[in-house]
Amino acid sequence: xxxxxxxxxxxxxxxxxxxxxxxxxxxxxxxxxxxxxxxxxxxxxxxxxxxxxxxxxxxxxxxxxxxxxxxxxxxxxxxxxxxxxxxxxxxxxxxxxxxxxxxxxxxxxxxxxxxxxxxxxxxxxxxxxxxxxxxxxxxxxxxxxxxxxxxxxxxxxxxxxxxxxxxxxxxxxxxxxxxxxxxxxxxxxxxxxxxxxxxxxxxxxxxxxxxxxxxxxxxxxxxxxxxxxxxxxxxxxxxxxxxxxxxxxxxxxxxxxxxxxxxxxxxxxxxxxxxxxxxxxxxxxxxxxxxxxxxxxxxxxxxxxxxxxxxxxxxxxxxxxxxxxxxxxxxxxxxxxxxxxxxxxxxxxxxxxxxxxxxxxxxxxxxxxxxxxxxxxxxxxxxxxxxxxxxxxxxxxxxxxxxxxxxxxxxxxxxxxxxxxxxxxxxxxxxxxxxxxxxxxxxxxxxxxxxxxxxxxxxxxxxxxxxxxxxxxxxxxxxxxxxxxxxxxxxxxxxxxxxxxxxxxxxxxxxxxxxxxxxxxxxxxxxxxxxxxxxxxxxxxxxxxxxxxxxxxxxxxxxxxxxxxxxxxxxxxxxxxxxxxxxxxxxxxxxxxxxxxxxxxxxxxxxxxxxxxxxxxxxxxxxxxxxxxxxxxxxxxxxxxxxxxxxxxxxxxxxxxxxxxxxxxxxxxxxxxxxxxxxxxxxxxxxxxxxxxxxxxxxxxxxxxxxxxxxxxxxxxxxxxxxxxxxxxxxxxxxxxxxxxxxxxxxxxxxxxxxxxxxxxxxxxxxxxxxxxxxxxxxxx
Amino acid sequence: xxxxxxxxxxxxxxxxxxxxxxxxxxxxxxxxxxxxxxxxxxxxxxxxxxxxxxxxxxxxxxxxxxxxxxxxxxxxxxxxxxxxxxxxxxxxxxxxxxxxxxxxxxxxxxxxxxxxxxxxxxxxxxxxxxxxxxxxxxxxxxxxxxxxxxxxxxxxxx
Numbered sequence: 055x056x057x058x059x060x061x062x063x064x065x066x067x068x069x070x071x072x073x074x075x076x077x078x079x080x081x082x083x084x085x086x087x088x089x090x091x092x093x094x095x096x097x098x099x100x101x102x103x104x105x106x107x108x109x110x111x112x113x114x115x116x117x118x119x120x121x122x123x124x125x126x127x128x129x130x131x132x133x134x135x136x137x138x139x140x141x142x143x144x145x146x147x148x149x150x151x152x153x154x155x156x157x158x159x160x161x162x163x164x165x166x167x168x169x170x171x172x173x174x175x176x177x178x179x180x181x182x183x184x185x186x187x188x189x190x191x192x193x194x195x196x197x198x199x200x201x202x203x204x205x206x207x208x209x210x211x212x213x214x215x216x217x218x219x220x221x222x223x224x225x226x227x228x229x230x231x232x233x234x235x236x237x238x239x240x241x242x243x244x245x246x247x248x249x250x251x252x253x254x255x256x257x258x259x260x261x262x263x264x265x266x267x268x269x270x271x272x273x274x275x276x277x278x279x280x281x282x283x284x285x286x287x288x289x290x291x292x293x294x295x296x297x298x299x300x301x302x303x304x305x306x307x308x309x310x311x312x313x314x315x316x317x318x319x320x321x322x323x324x325x326x327x328x329x330x331x332x333x334x335x336x337x338x339x340x341x342x343x344x345x346x347x348x349x350x351x352x353x354x355x356x357x358x359x360x361x362x363x364x365x366x367x368x369x370x371x372x373x374x375x376x377x378x379x380x381x382x383x384x385x386x387x388x389x390x391x392x393x394x395x396x397x398x399x400x401x402x403x404x405x406x407x408x409x410x411x412x413x414x415x416x417x418x419x420x421x422x423x424x425x426x427x428x429x430x431x432x433x434x435x436x437x438x439x440x441x442x443x444x445x446x447x448x449x450x451x452x453x454x455x456x457x458x459x460x461x462x463x464x465x466x467x468x469x470x471x472x473x474x475x476x477x478x479x480x481x482x483x484x485x486x487x488x489x490x491x492x493x494x495x496x497x498x499x500x501x502x503x504x505x506x507x508x509x510x511x512x513x514x515x516x517x518x519x520x521x522x523x524x525x526x527x528x529x530x531x532x533x534x535x536x537x538x539x540x541x542x543x544x545x546x547x548x549x550x551x552x553x554x555x556x557x558x559x560x561x562x563x564x565x566x567x568x569x570x571x572x573x574x575x576x577x578x579x580x581x582x583x584x585x586x587x588x589x590x591x592x593x594x595x596x597x598x599x600x601x602x603x604x605x606x607x608x609x610x611x612x613x614x615x616x617x618x619x620x621x622x623x624x625x626x627x628x629x630x631x632x633x634x635x636x637x638x639x640x641x642x643x644x645x646x647x648x649x650x651x652x653x654x655x656x657x658x659x660x661x662x663x664x665x666x667x668x669x670x671x672x673x674x675x676x677x678x679x680x681x682x683x684x685x686x687x688x689x690x691x692x693x694x695x696x697x698x699x700x701x702x703x704x705x706x707x708x709x710x711x712x713x714x715x716x717x718x719x720x721x722x723x724x725x726x727x728x729x730x731x732x733x734x735x736x737x738x739x740x741x742x743x744x745x746x747x748x749x750x751x752x753x754x755x756x757x758x759x760x761x762x763x764x765x766x767x768x769x770x771x772x773x774x775x776x777x778x779x780x781x782x783x784x785x786x787x788x789x790x791x792x793x794x795x796x797x798x799x800x801x802x803x804x805x806x807x808x809x810x811x812x813x814x815x816x817x818x819x820x821x822x823x824x825x826x827x828x829x830x831x832x833x834x835x
Numbered sequence: 836x837x838x839x840x841x842x843x844x845x846x847x848x849x850x851x852x853x854x855x856x857x858x859x860x861x862x863x864x865x866x867x868x869x870x871x872x873x874x875x876x877x878x879x880x881x882x883x884x885x886x887x888x889x890x891x892x893x894x895x896x897x898x899x900x901x902x903x904x905x906x907x908x909x910x911x912x913x914x915x916x917x918x919x920x921x922x923x924x925x926x927x928x929x930x931x932x933x934x935x936x937x938x939x940x941x942x943x944x945x946x947x948x949x950x951x952x953x954x955x956x957x958x959x960x961x962x963x964x965x966x967x968x969x970x971x972x973x974x975x976x977x978x979x980x981x982x983x984x985x986x987x988x989x990x991x992x993x
Contacts, residue, residue: 064932066930074934075912075925076870082874252882300937303972335877537936538935722935757972759967759970
């Protein structure tokens with residue numbers, strides 16, 4: 055029997071009822087009294103000098119209440135480098151960059167006025183390609199990077215397009231390559247792609263008479279946005295309030311402020327009237343954020359027995375016109391770019407590069423899916439060079455507890471070996487060919503993908519649990535619900551810890567004026583961090599409950615015991631139960647806390663103390679992160695040689711979950727993650743020409759539909775390596791769900807065709823020739 | 836903008852309204868009637884988040900003008916439950932875990948309703964094909980398709 059009553063059992067989301075009846079009010083559904091509508095004039099060119107802006111006609115247009123241009127709001131945003139103004143000033147750096155704003159009584163009037171603004175832009179050559187951007191003769195996206203403030207953990211290179219140059223050095227790579235039996239060298243590309251949440255970016259802002267700014271926004275990380283806005287506006291954080299309605303999908307895309315600053319810029323001129331700025335789908339493509347493109351150069355050295363001796367890479371991340379959090383994406387990918395394998399010699403150089411394209415930022419996986427694709431293609435190439443089975447090669451090299459990680463730290467709770475074993479087993483790997491032709495002439499292939507990822511550290515979060523006299527509880531926190539299920543897993547923890555029925559526990563709308571401090575909703579961190587904070591808040595509530603029971607029962611508090619399942623027991627002087635007891639789920643009836651002091655449990659969790667600052671040159675450290683995640687996918691694909699269409703037949707996804715808290719929630723994440731990963735691998739790609747986006751719409755930028763997702767998905771949750779510091783041993787699943795899908799599918803395609811996959815998404819035109827060759831080879835036999 | 840009077844039934848309520856001739860059905864429902872269950876995801880008929888039923892047929896309400904719906908009976912997600920009693924599809928979406936962020940859910944359910952009304956108990960493959968016009972980024976569709984199939988079977992068995 056399980057030691058838990060609620061934890062580990064499938065639990066249904068609490069917000070579903072509102073979402074199936076249409077009564078859930080997303081940000082777009084909110085209309086405030088007196089609300090105005092904002093529209094944005096955006097740059098039609100990717101790079102150019104603004105010669106003049108004439109807003110005189112727009113100001114006089116019907117219904118117009120405010121017009122704003124860049125010089126009026128010279129505030130700078132930027133987590134890494136403060137390089138981004140609210141609106142373009144002097145220069146535009148990407149197609150779709152906001153130049154001017156209008157607020158009017160109706161949206162139609164606002165758009166009509168925007169069309170009256172005359173803007174004269176002298177086009178400049180666009181920096182369209184990340185490798186071109188690195189050349190000394192390249193045009194510069196930012197003329198003077200040195201003029202911007204930046205965090206001291208990154209190294210922008212003045213006079214270039216380099217936002218940051220990240221380095222990791224472990225062991226002696228040159229010596230290892232000199233001693234290697236096999237060296238495999240390849241280059242890989244990942245296209246820019248879009249989060250494509252079904253809800254676009256939008257925000258409503260209101261500035262009251264005291265200067266207090268209130269923003270309604272589907273911000274993934276409201277405290278992060280509050281901090282960003284506070285630094286930009288030079289307004290104290292207490293003067294900014296962010297209220298978060300239900301979020302229509304995030305995936306990292308709603309980390310950065312996009313519509314928020316525009317709505318604020320207008321609201322500062324509307325005398326207390328709220329202003330809504332809602333991006334159209336086209337605007338969301340052009341001026342939301344994207345997953346950066348990347349070009350990897352990879353070199354791997356191996357001994358003939360299969361031991362990986364060294365991995366070396368230089369890689370360039372196409373991070374677009376403003377840096378946002380992209381240097382951290384570059385960093386995270388490079389830290390794990392040698393894969394979840396024990397490698398003594400590692401050398402990484404990651405360049406985070408400016409181009410005149412959309413802003414590369416956080417996307418589910420934070421660079422890890424791309425890195426996994428590159429390191430797994432390398433593993434397959436090494437296996438081929440050595441004539442080894444790809445599974446055997448991986449198993450020989452996977453990290454184990456106690457080994458030294460790429461950052462030099464001693465690894466613990468490492469579950470990759472079990473994940474890889476389970477994924478391969480689920481597909482029936484052993485003794486099965488990795489490439490074969492079906493009876494109806496289709497090419498089939500099987501592949502493997504592994505990944506490792508770490509959660510952002512140091513970090514912090516907090517929770518409160520308010521107990522009501524009727525025995526119900528309200529838990530509040532500021533990790534947002536973006537579909538991932540935090541809104542059910544946290545109530546589950548409260549139910550488990552306090553013995554209150556799950557249906558009597560509710561959550562609170564996230565609001566920075568009311569719900570407690572939280573760093574971000576990113577990095578698959580919610581269950582681990584907020585789970586720990588919630589357990590502490592429950593402890594605090596239990597302590598207060600015991601005090602009250604002691605008072606009511608006239609018993610010293612030392613003789614009150616709060617037992618599992620929410621049973622409160624009176625003990626005698628010998629510590630034995632007296633038989634007098636009460637149950638938490640009967641609080642409404644037993645009146646034990648009624649009319650007492652209100653009970654409010656508080657708990658926080660932070661990871662500052664466990665983090666050791668890495669050396670800036672080598673990135674070696676004693677401990678980098680609160681938590682490492684591991685996982686493996688095994689995939690089977692079928693390719694039609696006539697059309698080169700790739701169909702994913704099956705994916706087995708094995709995840710080092712530590713401890714499953716809500717199996718249904720995990721299944722939702724994994725099923726969704728696998729399909730998103732398949733979309734990233736086979737469909738999704740921004741196509742640019744001279745900095746212009748050619749396919750910024752839902753027709754030409756393809757995300758998977760129900761027809762693309764007819765894939766057998768098998769989830770295996772591995773609990774053999776619980777995290778010693780995690781809640782009940784749990785780790786995270788949100789990003790892991792898709793981190794190894796891209797690599798496993800690419801591996802399967804590469805095996806099917808016998809050629810490496812050097813570009814994702816994998817399009818028919820990339821592989822048609824290889825399909826023909828593969829069939830000819832088969833016929834020759 | 837020219838206006839025209841329309842005579843329309845929405846969720847079993849009769850409305851006679853003047854609407855601008857360029858107003859979409861989606862705008863009319865959301866802004867004039869306050870029925871915000873149908874969502875705007877793309878405004879170009881690709882994502883299906885705005886799906887409502889017009890005389891029983893699923894329609895991207897962002898692509899239809901309100902004046903074109905004159906004389907029609909419209910069913911939106913708000914009109915699907917009978918009082919507090921959820922439609923079997925709504926209940927199944929909750930019970931089977933087919934909802935995540937929920938932004939696409941109203942459109943998904945309305946399309947599914949039209950499929951069940953017209954086809955009774957279609958195969959999983961047919962459901963996939965018929966729901967192709969409703970995009971979802973969270974679920975990967977697996978739970979959604981299973982839920983629709985399961986509901987179709989349950990209703991067919993009645």
